[in-house]
Amino acid sequence: MASNFLFPSLPLLLFLLLTHSGAWPAPQLSTDFYGRSCPQVFDTVRSVVQSAIQQERRMGASLLRLLFHDCFVLGCDASLLLDDTPTFRGEKTAKPNNNSVRGFEVVDQIKAAVEKVCPGVVSCADILAITARDSVVILGGPDWEVKLGRRDSRKASFKKANREIPPPFFSLANLTASFARKGLSLGDLIALSGAHTIGLAQCLNFRDHIYNDTDIDSSFAKMRQAYCPRAVGSGDSILAPLDLQTPTVFNNDYYNNLVAFKGLLHSDQELFKTIGSNSVPLVKYYSGNTAAFFNDFVVGMIKMSDIRPLTGKKGEIRKNCRKMN
Ligand code: HEM
Ligand SMILES: *[C@@H]1O[C@H](CO)[C@@H](O)[C@H](O)[C@H]1NC(C)=O
Ligand SMILES: *[C@@H]1O[C@H](CO)[C@@H](O)[C@H](O)[C@H]1NC(C)=O
Numbered sequence: 627m628a629s630n631f632l633f634p635s636l637p638l639l640l641f642l643l644l645t646h647s648g649a650w651p652a653p654q655l656s657t658d659f660y661g662r663s664c665p666q667v668f669d670t671v672r673s674v675v676q677s678a679i680q681q682e683r684r685m686g687a688s689l690l691r692l693l694f695h696d697c698f699v700l701g702c703d704a705s706l707l708l709d710d711t712p713t714f715r716g717e718k719t720a721k722p723n724n725n726s727v728r729g730f731e732v733v734d735q736i737k738a739a740v741e742k743v744c745p746g747v748v749s750c751a752d753i754l755a756i757t758a759r760d761s762v763v764i765l766g767g768p769d770w771e772v773k774l775g776r777r778d779s780r781k782a783s784f785k786k787a788n789r790e791i792p793p794p795f796f797s798l799a800n801l802t803a804s805f806a807r808k809g810l811s812l813g814d815l816i817a818l819s820g821a822h823t824i825g826l827a828q829c830l831n832f833r834d835h836i837y838n839d840t841d842i843d844s845s846f847a848k849m850r851q852a853y854c855p856r857a858v859g860s861g862d863s864i865l866a867p868l869d870l871q872t873p874t875v876f877n878n879d880y881y882n883n884l885v886a887f888k889g890l891l892h893s894d895q896e897l898f899k900t901i902g903s904n905s906v907p908l909v910k911y912y913s914g915n916t917a918a919f920f921n922d923f924v925v926g927m928i929k930m931s932d933i934r935p936l937t938g939k940k941g942e943i944r945k946n947c948r949k950m951n
């Protein structure tokens with residue numbers, strides 16, 4: 627026993643060497659994960675996303691947002707997609723999601739199309755990651771290779787959906803802390819917020835900003851006030867574009883809006899508010915440099931879609947994205 631202790635066996639040595647040198651890492655995401663098992667996955671997802679966006683341009687924005695709201699709660703594990711049942715409370719009715727996140731029917735269509743070509747192979751979590759990329763590309767944004775190999779959760783968290791998805795009334799300090807808890811930097815926060823170059827928001831989410839905040843262009847505030855009554859409860863769900871210039875094109879106008887104090891959400895304008903605040907230079911930079919924004923947005927998206935994936939034997943490959951197998 628003593629000699630065994632002093633001279634560990636060769637397999638044990640190899641094990642220690644490999645696990646500690648990182649040469650034998652835990653299963654990780656990779657771009658060719660479905661290279662053999664489902665090479666058709668990309669074409670299949672793309673064509674459903676394409677036709678959904680053709681029917682309604684906004685859907686591209688809605689699909690992109692799904693990935694954010696999934697990844698910030700328990701990691702990128704499709705926990706967001708689980709439906710509530712009488713015995714199970716999922717994330718869909720949590721405050722940031724209820725009557726707000728959309729696109730679940732499109733995800734169902736994509737999953738059905740993928741199941742047809744490769745049954746039981748592709749996770750719903752990976753479908754969300756590919757779908758977000760495709761939406762950005764179709765609306766004119768940057769392209770990138772999506773890392774794959776996530777598996778689907780067998781749980782969800784209503785509580786964490788309420789606590790960990792940042793709300794629109796957050797300050798810059800609150801937003802920074804929220805992203806830091808997910809391993810994302812201030813730079814990632816600023817680049818990823820550029821997703822608000824597409825899509826719409828409801829009056830209840832920007833009412834305080836257009837009536838009470840002072841860091842807003844007054845003619846822009848008046849324009850938005852005309853379609854968002856001051857009284858809480860009246861016109862709460864009336865929509866306005868997050869980017870007043872080109873709400874269905876993925877470009878850098880979001881930053882141009884911030885520089886002109888025409889951000890729609892309080893949280894948007896927080897990124898460009900106080901002179902001397904450490905987010906100001908990057909907002910200015912992106913407002914004048916689309917290529918830099920696109921580059922950093924891609925970096926942020928890859929980091930965000932890497933948050934705590936289930937890999938290897940963890941979780942499962944759901945048959946139906948709305949329920950556990
Ligand atoms: C920085 C913190 C963020 C806050 C506080 C925030 C908040 C919001 C709010 C309040 C809305 C409008 C929802 C509604 O009125 O129903 C919205 C929409 C949207 N968000 Fe964010 N968001 C943030 C970050 C992100 C990120 C990181 C992404 C993606 C990378 C994203 C993508 C979107 C998209 C695309 C929409 C429009 C969705 C649609 O039209 O269906 N957001 N966000
Ligand atoms: C979600 O919204 C519905 C209205 O569409 C409301 O009846 C329900 O109480 C909300 N759920 C939660 C948990 O707030
Ligand atoms: C937001 O920031 C304020 C101070 O800037 C802090 O008191 C508060 O606890 C923060 N809220 C959250 C939810 O992080």
Ligand SMILES: *[C@@H]1O[C@H](CO)[C@@H](O)[C@H](O)[C@H]1NC(C)=O
Nearest residue numbers: 833834835837838856857858
């Ligand atoms: C604005 O601030 C006042 C005073 O704090 C508050 O009563 C009101 O609800 C806020 N929001 C709007 C939309 O006026």
